[in-house]
Amino acid sequence: MSSLLPWSVLLLPLISAAGIVLITRRWPAISAFVSVGSAVIGFACSCAIFVSPPAATAEFTWIDLRPLLYVPLGLILDDLSKMMLLLVTGVGALIHIYSLGYMRDDAGKSRYFASLSLFMFSMLGIVLANNFVMMFIFWELVGLSSYLLIGHWFERDSAAEAAKKAFLTNRIGDFGFMLGILMIWASTGSVLFQEVASQMGRITAHPGYLSVAALLIFCGAVGKSAQFPLHVWLPDAMEGPTPISALIHAATMVAAGVYMLVRVAFLVQASPQALTVIAWIGTITAVMAGLIATQQNDIKRILAYSTLSQLGYMVMAVGLASGEAAMFHLFTHAFFKALLFLGAGAIIVMLHHEQNIWKMGGLARKLRVTFFTFLIGTLALIGCPPFSGFFSKDAILALAFEKNTAIFALALFTAFLTAFYMLRLVLVVFFGKPRSENAEHGKEAPFVMTGPLLVLAVPAFLAGFGFFARTFLHVPHAEGAGHLVPILATGAMLVGVALAVLLYRKRESDPIDFAIFRRRFYLDEFYAWLIGITQELLAKIAAFFDRWIIDAGGVGGASGATWGVGSLLRFLQVGNLQAYAFLFGLGIVGLIYFTVFG
Amino acid sequence: MANLGDYLLVSGLLFTIGFAGVMLRRNIIIIFMSLELMLNAANLSLVAFSRYRVGTDGFPNYNAQVFVFFIITVAAAEVAVGLAIIVALYRARQTTHVEDISSLKF
Secondary structure: HHHHHHHHHHHHHHHHHHHHHHOOHOOOOHHHHHHHHHHHHHHHHHHHHHHHOOOOOOEEEEEEEOOOOEEEEEEEOOOOHHHHHHHHHHHHHHHHHHHHOOOOOOHHHHHHHHHHHHHHHHHHHHHHHEEHHHHHHHHHHHHHHHHHHOOOOOOOHHHHHHHHHEEHHHHHHHHHHHHHHHHHHHHOOOOOOHHHHHHHHHHOOOOHHHHHHHHHHHHHHHHHHHOEEEEEHHHHHHOOHHHHHHHHHHOHHHHHHHHHHOOOHHHOOOOOOHHHHHHHHHHHHHHHHHHOOOOEEEEHHHHHHHHHHHHHHHHHHHHHHOHHHHHHHHHHHHHHHHHHHHHEEEEEEEEOOEEEHHHOOOOOOOOOOHHHHHHHHHHHOOOOOOOOOHHHHHHHHHHHHHHHHHHHHHHHHHHHHHHHHHHHHHHHHHHOOOOOOHHHHOOOOOOOHHHHHHHHHHHHHOOHHHHOOOOHHHOOOOOOOHHHHHHHHHHHHHHHHHHHHHOOOOOOOOOOOOHHHHHHHHHHHHHHHHHHHHHHHHHHHHHHHHHHHHHHHHHHHHHHHHHHHHHHHHHHHHOOHHHHHHHHHHHHHHHHHHHHHO | OOOOOHHHHHHHHHHHHHHHEEEEHHHHHHHHHHHHHHHHHHHHHHHHHHHHHHHOOOOOOOHHHHHHHHHHHHHHHHHHHHHHHHHHHHHHHHEEEEHOOOOOOO
């Protein structure tokens, strides 16, 4: 029966989502119970899978057009997917529980939990899929369910717009992903990861083709993992409920891109050109998001940009041909980023949905548990030894140090930026005087919300240590870097912390003002402009085609021809019987002529 | 003794008179009669052909003559229908002149 256990992990959330939509929709309390139950059971099953020896899973044939195409519905269970399974269900279950508190009085509670379960189902599908087609389907499902979740408060225009933006931006990346899959299928004739890996010789013979295919696959990750230039959806996606931000933007959806890249590492690593592009895209994202984060005022947006920045690190690691370092950072990041988001959610709820950090302040004494756990998350994120982020970031930095000095310098700069903006956030939110009515009367969140914070704080602290991390994944060894890299990283972190303390201690408003960072490098405006002119151009072409080709040529031509022929022929309609008889006679003569002499 | 050419000449004359009547006269009844004349011109030539096409057994080919009987029968039916239409037309329009019947002109 153990072969069916992975399937039950995958299908439980789907059953829960279907059950909520079809049956328990009117009873939000039961819906919440069903959804949370499915997540917790899923986590328990994942633990069982994790400790049990590898066993073959049941596989079903879906499309069988061999030798042309064979698509089974099969699951892959290796160390990588087992670790992700545990991470997704574990963090997912905690977020389900936390949602009980956060969404307690929400009118759309049933809908929320149904979407949440659907999201879990899609995400687990990505993790477990053993072929490209299945992964792509779940990939799209994640896009759909994230759309539902981000747009949960669809009455607000901004939320509806953000959901649309996330979906469309993801679709752009997904289109590239699909083309990449088609290219791989065209050259190897298979969509199964294992078979493609064993047929790599057929693609590596054509380096150009391989690079294009790898980069198209990477496009999918650019969309899902919100890399430059498709990163614009992620900060806007903060319009969703905060647990969703924690789930989508910490442990699951954005991690899917990195996970997918590691899953197809055999493909990506075969092309040096693709690797270079990937590494630089990651670096650009990391630095850019770090710079933007220094000037944001919305607590969730700051965290969103820090997510972007950390994802940049992971993609950078993939680009430097070390899936292990990327997964290590993904692993630690999932814990501390979920912790930070949930902490931010606790603050937001207790301050009656106030998200501007300049209207907070002095919360350290009032929200003690939240402050304590948030601080752990922050220290892990900025890479303060011995918190988890230090180890995983160090692994990536050491890797960059070995392979590419320019990328290493930028990564180090990003580490400095991370420390700077996170300390800015902590100082402004938790210290100083309360700067608004709500901040003065803030009180601690209920246990259902602080509980998950406390649970998450443990791995956020521990996950970096070898004894803990090695249980779950291969921890990369940095060779040759010695003590230089950790010292440099810690130094950059300390400079960032010192600068933030210097600038932001006991401030009432932001002492520095970089419009270009605050306005996110004007990328949103640029896209709006670009889409504006493209759309205008397309609309003009379409209008021209419609007016002159279809209207004038097609419709107008047909009706004009009918009119013209009609107005010519009606001159024959003289109304004289003899004229008709005469014409009739002429016709007969003509007929006889052609019959006899023709 | 008249030969085949004479019969055909008469038949052609009759047909021409009928055709001229159809083309030139304005009264529908006259036109109708002219039509019958043309029909019978054709009948005459058919009978003549039959009479002058003698087979090896010494008998003429009677097929054409049988054909003429058919034509006469059909013509009788046609006349009945045609006259009925003309009567109906006269009742509706109080006229039998083709120039007055031009409602279907554009």
